[in-house]
Amino acid sequence: MKRSMFFSLQFMFLIISPFSYSQIRPNYFNDVQTIKAYDQMYVIPAHPILFVGSSSIRKWDDLQIVFGKYNVLNRGVGGTLINDINYYLDDIVFPYHPRQIVLYVGDNDVPDSRTTPDSILQRTIRLYWHLRNKLPHVPIVYIAIKPSPSREKYIPKAYQANELIKQYLSKQKHVVFVDVFSLMMKNGKVRKELFCPDMLHMNPEGYKLWEKAVTPYLIK
Secondary structure, eight states: OHHHHHHHHHHHHHHHHHHHHHTOOOTTHHHHHHHHHHHHHSOOOSSOEEEEESHHHHTOTTHHHHTGGGOEEEEEOTTOOHHHHHHTHHHHTGGGOOSEEEEEOOTTTTTOTTOOHHHHHHHHHHHHHHHHHHOTTOOEEEEOOOOOGGGGGGHHHHHHHHHHHHHHHTTSSSEEEEOHHHHTEETTEEOGGGBOTTSSSBOHHHHHHHHHHHGGGOOO
């Protein structure tokens, strides 16, 4: 009886396990599928300037209005880490054949206690070269990791990561580093007037600052 029950349980496990594993999805899978479904429903601009990254891009609600003459496309995914954006390049970057990329990543990597400025740099380098392997000549505008009042204790790490990334990118071709970090600081403190009540995401004033900083590097 016990032997029979054992094989019955084994059989059930073999049936259930593949189904269980099939339910496992990578982070932000549903968000990316929503974007892909949207692409099937609406006409996507040809060879856009592609804004991609975490929630600071996704929440840039008037991006396509303020940069209207540049033919831009917003493909931000809130909450993503650098490695998440790297994972989804085949879904939210390469299919659009962008003529330029505006990239904002790293913000959500900073609070992770396992990361260091150097590990954030290494993740960024992997992402950069993944982009370069398929888009060797497409200009990239890299927006520095912003300081946030709600993450004040991590500001030194963000600053150090920015410095390392800036140094690295300065030696590469077709890429510029936009230092919004220093613009969002005053007298050593984060400018809270640029943020929503959650003190993490930016309000319209914060986005106006970004717009002014990024516009000189966009191509028509």
